[in-house]
Amino acid sequence: MADSLVLRAIRGNARRLNLNDRKINSIPKAVAQLPSLLSLQLQNNSIAACPTELQALRRLTELNLGNNALQELPPALGHLGSLKKLHLFGNRIAHIPAEALEGLSNLVLLNLNHNKIETIPPGIGRLVKLQHLSLNNNGLEEVPSQLGSLKELLELHLARNKLSHLPQELCLLSNLTRLNLARNQLRGLPEGLHRLSRLRVMDVAGNQLKMFPVHFQQLQLEQLHCEENPFIQKEPVESVQQEEALTLKETTARLILREQRCRSSVVPVLVQNPSLQALLSQAGHCAVCSQGFLSIWLECVHFLNIKKDMKVASSSRTIPVRVLLCSYKCFNSRGHGYYGVAVS
Structure with a gap:
């Protein structure tokens, strides 16, 4: 056939x-x-x-x-x-x-x-x-x-x-x-x-x-x-804030990132170095103060109402979104609504 x-x-x-x-x-x-x-x-x-x-x-x-x-x-x-x-x-x-x-x-x-x-x-x-x-x-x-x-x-x-x-x-x-x-x-x-x-x-x-x-x-x-995922829950637990000293590498990176925002005349010369450019490209920015940092200082989470905050159709009500902060100083400031992530 x-x-x-x-x-x-x-x-x-x-x-x-x-x-x-x-x-x-x-x-x-x-x-x-x-x-x-x-x-x-x-x-x-x-x-x-x-x-x-x-x-x-x-x-x-x-x-x-x-x-x-x-x-x-x-x-x-x-x-x-x-x-x-x-x-x-x-x-x-x-x-x-x-x-x-x-x-x-x-x-x-x-x-x-x-x-x-x-x-x-x-x-x-x-x-x-x-x-x-x-x-x-x-x-x-x-x-x-x-x-x-x-x-x-x-x-x-x-x-x-x-x-x-x-x-x-x-x-x-x-x-x-x-x-x-x-x-x-x-x-x-x-x-x-x-x-x-x-x-x-x-x-x-x-x-x-x-x-x-x-x-x-x-x-x-x-x-x-996004249903059926083991999302972080908003459950308060006791924690200890362990302040750490910044390394020389981190301190230098934060200084350069801050000067970049201020359009310093010195920084453009520094960042022409390919290795430094690659390093700074990995930088993050604090969700509270907007300052740049190289290493994650504090990982937090923000609980968003999907329908209210994102106006998205979903069977879930809230979702946790990762937030990065540069210091405990920013974390302890008022009004941001971010929660620290407990590490067991």
Whole structure:
């Protein structure tokens, strides 16, 4: 039946071919005789491999191999340079060869949901036109820093994996509107997440988060899903304030940061040193006095009412957001509403 459909498509020089639900275990090699084909639908079959003849479909823009029996990303796909949409959900893929990604520079959508993928090759960063990346329900324990090179990415779905941390480069995805990280093992989110100014929907439900990163409330979210996390609770306990002497490195850094704010004539000369620039780039600012500091002096938390303070739709009422202070002097000042984090 599938062969007859392919022959009919060849006679008509078809641009689209639908072989969904045909109970086939291989792609008919005759598809190579369809040079004008733009869309090939092969969903819900038992296909375990892709023939090299697939490489002939140089004009193909959409390929759907969802719900088949593939065990790796077929290397032949790397020759489909016109491909924009690639659906590979519901297979048995455990490995993504680097060469399979090299030729997919025009890819806009990549769906790898429900596979057995444990690692993503750094080559993912070459897919610079990618707007939708979905890897839900896999076995990912980490994602590469090269993910931050996907400047056009609008949606990133990494739910139901084994992620315990995320690369700082995630904060470079300036066009991201939707981020799904639900049901992982995340213990924290990258600092600088608030720079994702276009992010509107975020799902971090079912992780191991204790608080959200600094300035999280600056995000212009419309929906936030964060239930089932062991967030820090507002429970007063006895504590001891142990004042520490600043190191020479910390004292010098704070002096330079303070002088920078005052536009001193001496500091611009100092910060031309590359090593010093790199060091100062890691500086934070006190949430009370706004002075810069190099090392975290005091980690605090601010409890925000999601609907009132962020105007976000959420099933949760309040969330703890991380706050950094430069000294106990600022912590003991009145009116800020920040709570110290007890360390047991």
